Amino acid sequence: MSNPTPTTEALRSKPSYPAPQKPPKWETDKLDSLLKYLKHHLQTAMLIELYTIPMYLVSYYSITKDPDSRREQISTIFKQEMLHLSLAGNILCSIGGTPITLEHAPEFPTSLFYDGVPLDLDPATKETIKVFVEVERPEWDPASLSVSDDPKIAVLPDYGSIGEFYQQVIRGITTLDDRMKKAGRELFLEPTFVKQYKGGPKSDPETDGSWHGTELTIIKNLQDATTALELIITQGEGSSPVNGASPGDSHYHTFKSIYDKYNLEVNNVQRNINPDDYKTEKIYVALLTADAIYSYLLLTIEKLWQLEDRSKRRNIVTRNLHGLMGGALGPFADFLVNQRITPESEFFAGPPFRKYDFGAKPAKDQLKDLIQKTVAAYPDEATLVDIQTKIGNLVPLEEFK
Known part of the structure; x- marks a missing residue:
């Protein structure tokens, strides 16, 4: 089956939100400057999820024959991306930020924050799954993970992977919370707690029904924030092998498995339909x-x-x-x-x-x-x-x- 006409780079929409250019000096920069940096990182985290969800949805619905039940695996991934979007937004809200969705949503064809990562809405061909593998690349040795001989894709200009980016967010939020407490200030603001999403059973008075499980939590303190960020990392890009962790069923490894044992039939959906x-x-x-x-x-x-x-x-x-x-x-x-x-x-x-x-x-x-x-x-x-x-x-x- 022929793929729709490839997109020329000149037609790609430019990201409407600037990516963080480099990690700040969390231990020494001024607190208000760091708070601004952290909000920027968390809005970026939301948009990383928002850029991938449409791609995964189009590919999911394009599948017409699925002998290995791969469609359900892709469904699990984009549902988890919605969870990650909600968690990142809750953290941003908890520190006084204003989560933005529609204004900064991508229009395809586009690139993920800069020209290094071309993104398209495509049917779930093997070539499309390859792009998903590269986008979800974890903080592992690139040579052992690449699905091809292509050079490593860097999702953000100054971060080697999404996993690396999220690790920097954890470092930043941990350091800033400590420094602000020593200065007599609070990073997590109590008036924001009522405005956050909360999953869990209906018996929980704080639950708003937005998520079936308890993973979608209200962020009230540093422990809540780091737990949420670690969940995003583990489900998305996989755990880092530095600590001897198993990759589990991360998004990267799921897409890698689909790519390695590709066996799908799809409708020839028009690329980036306008x-x-x-x-x-x-x-x-x-x-x-x-x-x-x-x-x-x-x-x-x-x-x-x-x-x-x-x-x-x-x-x-x-x-x-x-x-x-x-x-x-x-x-x-x-x-x-x-x-x-x-x-x-x-x-x-x-x-x-x-x-x-x-x-x-x-x-x-x-x-x-x-x-x-x-x-x-x-x-x-x-x-x-x-x-x-x-x-x-x-x-x-x-x-x-």
Whole structure:
């Protein structure tokens, strides 16, 4: 199967958020400067997850034949990336930062923070899985890990791997917490605790239903923060062998296993599909609807970190987060990857994962209008009617006060 036309580097969107250029001097730099550095690192950590989730989702939904149950493994990975995004955001919120999602979300084709890591929305071909292996590379010997003879990819300019970057965040948050306490200041701010995501059983009064397990914790102190960061490292890039740790089922090793024993069949999804290229086609309104669902989800995630009324959270989480992720975005992506872009095209559509500009009009009203038009364009698709119901149940963004 031929791959869609490769993206020229000139067409790649530039990252909208600057990567940390070098680790600060945590032991000697001024506290306020270090706090700014740390917030920058944590926002970067959020975006590392946000850059990978769309790629993994498009590849996941493109799979049509999966004899080794690899699809479920990819599903586990992108769910964990959502957990990591939430944890990084909780830590940022806990130290007085404002987590941002939609404004800094990537538009594909893009690069991960600088031109060294090209990222595309592609079907789950072997070449695509190879990119995932390189992006998730841990803090191990590159020669023993590379899936090819290609040079090592550095995800961030001054860090050799995502694992190395996260280790620097742990070092920074540990040192800054100690220095601030000695100066009579607190790094973790109690007024932020009610604004953070909290997973766990419904019997826990602090749980907002955002995560089924207890891994998604409110960050109240240094121990909470370091535990969360170590979980991100272990699940993502794997444990460092310096301490004799086993790599386990990290994202890197899962993708490496899929690459080494590749046995998938996929729909030929158009690489980096852009709605603007199909304004005269029936698929156009469906692509816009996918972008609006995604953008509404990111705005919901972001606004929940600003919501101080914890009694409202469960309702919003259930109707918006669960309604959009499981009830709308997933089924809609599955619908798209089974639609040919035009009746005669060899390529299938897919979610573009681009920002939808809601402007000044109520976002929910615009989303309802788009899904209604999509249902009218595809009257035989019962799934779209179910998605329309989920969108009708959304909490309007204007109520996030």
